[in-house]
Amino acid sequence: MKKWSKLTKYQAFWPFVILLAIIVFNGIITGGSFFQMKIVDGHLYGRVIDIIRNGSKLMILAAGMTMVLATGGTDISVGSVMAISGAVACSIISGSLFPAVGGSVAVAICAAVAAGVLCGLWNGFLVAKIKIQPIVATMILMVAGRGIAQLITSGKIITVNSGAYYFINGGYILGLPFPVFIVLFVVIILILFTKKTAFGLFLESTGCNSLASKFAGIHVDKIKLLVYTCCGTLAAVAGLIESAGIKGADCNNAGLMIEMDAILAVAIGGTSLNGGRFSIPASIAGALIIQSITTTVYALGIAPEITQVVKAVLVVIICLFQSKEFREQIENLLHKGKAVQGA
Template sequence: MIKIISHRLFWPVVLLLVLFVVNLVAFPGFFRIEVKDGHLFGSLIDILRNGAPTLIVAIGMTLVIATRGIDLSVGAVGAIAGALACSIILDSPDPGSVTTVVTAVLVSLLVAVVLGLWNGALVSVIGIQPIVATLILMTAGRGVAMLITEGQILTVNSPPFKVIGSGFLLGIPVAVVVAAVIFLAAALLTRQTALGMLIESTGVNPEASRQAGVRARELLFAVYVFCALCAGIAGLILTANQTAADANNTGLFIELDAILAVVIGGTSLTGGRYSLLGTLVGALVIQTLITTVYTVGIPPITTMVFKAAVVVAVCLLQSPATGAAIRRWRLRHLARADRQAVA
């Protein structure tokens, strides 16, 4: 039992279950899933669909944080990707064409990769602190998105593009399918190969890793590019769901939600060991918390307060002091049991 309580995912999972219970009490049909026109609908499906962009960004953020870095520019990168895609579609003679949408998506993701290379170069080549390097793009990125949209909200009427945000594939929301594919790909690539170990070693001690032959610079480039690519995909999903590019609001604060999801999942901000499964649980906690605020009837403006409270609670429960207290309690329990056995 002590082993289970000491696991870094124990408290996040408990918190998620508590939120589920609160929602079930407030809304008895919370767990009901219906099939309409071959598509799945329900509160749980909504949580998965609405939380997909945050999960996608959090997956990339997890690998960045594992290298002892951070990426504050993911929201701006998402806004740029969405604005560029909508601009290309609107400028096309056939906005409803699948070819047009595919071209817009590919160009947007290519630009996201370039922005990831920019962040990677600032961090690994020039040696700027990650929080400062990515803050540069976070600040300038919104301005770039505004330039692309010319300060307007670009509304797009393109059914193929709308599918990315609100469409279904085999009855499952496309956003959920995309998030699942990215999660599985990242998990397989980092846990079934040596890549994950190399990322962790770079985060624990970059200089020692370099001397051991690990190509830390290339790894940093890779994780920042991957994180930017995830941000671009999330930005396209958010933009397609709204069928409009809003440079000011697309992906706003998503970097904070992604970091919160990573922290709740047990990944240390000091680098080293990370948990993609923990990040998945953390993203579900964040989105379920948002859903709970609406379900219970709490003013949505207080959502950030509840997010902060959740992170504080989880961090306290996962802290070394809490772990030491649990171990001391275990030792006292074992000693008491031994004394009773002797008596």
């Protein structure tokens, strides 16, 4: 019993339990076909693989968003940064931008990531140095970002025909989609950085009480600048995956409204929007929950126009279930009901 109580205290415990429940439910309603996998040309295919592949962008964004929310901030510009990243990469590969590099995929990837770093630095500068409220500071880039992407592509949808670039989304290693390895690399690096160094403690301290942290000698402004830069960088990586998947740059639709799902994934993972304690694995589970819910809704044949409503209701139920206070109230009601029956 003590081991169970200790296990349930881990922030990532309930998100993974909920994820497992959704997966089992999917298996039941599909008659077990949900778990079926097949190997074609050495590549693994199946609904579970599709969830992981399609959710890779959201998992990467959620990892970056977790650190931002841990400081008590938010970043609603990640969708626009994805559009900028895709626009830069595809423009270079197509030769319309920096034609001297000859459409080099390596240069395109580096330039796209550099654009994400600059976007993150801009957001961090506004929040940490200019002291603008995070939602307002990042809204600036959210609005202007797609305009910047349109300027890069001259208002066109740029398509590319590069097998090397397509590999970012459509490639396979050891039978698994390449985006899976990108997610693993990002998550491992961030976990090591936040758990094996003092940075994680500084991050939580900043979110709990930034003023007290500053008096304690923590460089709060540098912490915020770093996390926003990291979030912008990861948004650029997600943008590369998306643009590689569609083999082009669609500045109007790339990453559209995905920032809401990223924030929601972190919230489902149990990280408070007020800052403080955080868990990157829990946020990854939150991202997979959202992607799994989408798969469930489609499997049930629910009409597209009410899909978002169904997802919203399910998310509310999940958030209530994760609330310790809500669970305690339910337990109290159950105890009272038993007491009345016993009387």
